[in-house]
Amino acid sequence: MWQYIIRRLLLMVPTFFGITFACFLVLRMADVDPVATQMEMGLQGGQVSQEAMEHLRKLYHLDRPWYEQYARLVGRLTVPLCMDYSEEGISVAGWRLFSRMACDEGARLTLDLGTSWRDGRPIVEIVGEALPITVLLATLSLLIAYFIAIPLGIYSAVRQYTVGDQITTVIVFMLYSLPRFWIGTMLLIFFAGGHYLEWFPLQGWHSFEGFDEMSLGERISDVAWHIVLPVVTLTFNAFAALSRYMRTGMLEVIRQDYIRTARAKGLSEHMVVFKHALRNSLIPIITMLGLLLPFVVSGSVVVEFIFGIRGMGGVALEAIRLPDYPLVITIVAFVSLLTMVGILLSDIMYGVVDPRISYGKEQ
């Protein structure tokens, strides 16, 4: 088991470099001059002389050969910790604590992933701002999705071929095919536009005015009010897919011999379903959690675009548009690392919950 995990972790190393290199290659092939785009977008403000642009290019190492560029970009990611002796080092919540312990007086260990080309801010700071709201949206919607999907899947499977099952199956099937960008836009039009119902705000995940003066309770309710529609949008698809998995899993288990045995020895149907069948039928949808891990951090570009939320999806979209090399590569590397870890986790979970699967030789 441990051997298997270590081997899989080691295999991630070439994949990691492969992904970052592929990403770098794609960016290079685009051959868009980030400095020029930046000027066009007016991010640096007004007219800029040729010398200034040359200076920026030099600053971004765009004048260097490609291998040096790649090494610089990825070097930051592989050795993200550096000693910072300056007063105003970047520190992220947990890191400050850790760095105090790890370093001698006067120096702080900080997480440095380079700076964004867009506005020259450290990437750690940008991601640190965007990540919480994305994680919040994703976890909330997944929690809700699981809470609806599990009972619905059980009901549908236990009452197979009844009218109730057929109706839920059809509804779930249709929800499954609903495009997320459509649900989001429709919700926005009918519940937030102010032309039909003005129940929810149009954009953002918190009020822009007066948010800083609010007390904690007010802030929580303000954010909750803002994220109702995005969470609903995200929940729709996830819940449909999950309840289909749950139903299939339950149906598979219910046909097994040990369920027949349980019934034969006279257990109540309730006992059979919730005590014997449920546990095994949960396996597929629990292991799916691992595969959903990257979604939790990458978020949905579409949903964040519709509701004007600046989470990871929004940041990624902006970064790709520029293109902001360091930011794009950091995000892709981060998300793909979690994708690989997620796949590994779900494989391990499979082994833990299902002893029939072994990770010995030749997987």
Next chain:
Amino acid sequence: MAAPQRKTASGVGSPDEAEGQVRVPPQAARSVKRSYWRMVWQQFWRRRISQVGLFFIGGIFIVALSADFLASDKPIVLRMDGQTYLFPNLRDPAELRMYDNHQIIDEMKPGDWALMPLISRWGVNNHDFVSVLALGHHPQPPTRRHLLGTDPSGRDVMTRVIHGTRVSLAVGILAVSIMVVVGVILGSLAGYYGGWVDGVIMRFVEIFLCIPPLLLIVTVLAVLAPTGWWMVVAMMACIGLTGWTNIARLIRGEIFKVKTQEYVQASRALGGSDARIIVRHVIPNSISPVLVAATFGIASAILLEGALSFLGFGIPPDMASWGGILTEARGHIPAWWLAIYPGLAIFITVTAYNLVGEGLRDAIDPRLKT
């Protein structure tokens, strides 16, 4: 390398040859070949959901192919000034370029006649200047003049939804063809050879799994700067190149199961080359789950195309695409007609493909039947 690739591709294209050589003497092989796929077809057709799905897909295809006959600002056949124009709606002849159907009708003399499309008022890129001048650049709600309303620049939503069918169907089908070809080739190589070949290909699978299609499309846009239908082709290529990993993994798993079977060993004992074994025996016997995955793949490719157009990447605004119409709705909030109709079109298409996929899966692999 070139030869087995070509063979693999043709092996995918003609699944009728599948399941042939299994434990069957040569003279009987032909009837068995037919009966496996006939059985699948019977199983498939027995279910109402597959029938409904296939029926809708057929309908959508008809709409896509006849879009110019359903909605166009040029007549289908026109007899004017002693001259007959055949299919001006398709060919857009220079003499008629300045006219739309209304002006043509106005200029008609006795003896002239025309066969008009169903919606003859608006073409894909006809701006209704009358309403734009009177009411400004705002989308107009459905009226008798525009049955499904207009977009902000005064173009008819119904015409654009009808013409948008083409983009979605083309993207769905061609993207999945790319996925299947790449996925089957790499997946079968990995599955058949195992060892380091498998290791390398699986690393590639992981790499491609993690590249966001958005990044690839932005790059292709920047490098090739495609226009019109080339944009659609570029989009299909991007979706196809990021989506093949699933199919590769699927066929790899199948081949792991198949390659130890007796008939593969028999073929090897008879001196069959690796290429021959893979193309003639291994792939045909593990292709059926790929068919199912491909059908679901079309549905998700259409969704992805919609999402990308919605984000403003991809299909240029002068081409009608469902995602492109939908994205206007976000900027003009009360205009529900800009959202509901293209969304409905996407929804129906995706549901139809999913239904067919469901039916196909049940027919091919009864174990998974729910």
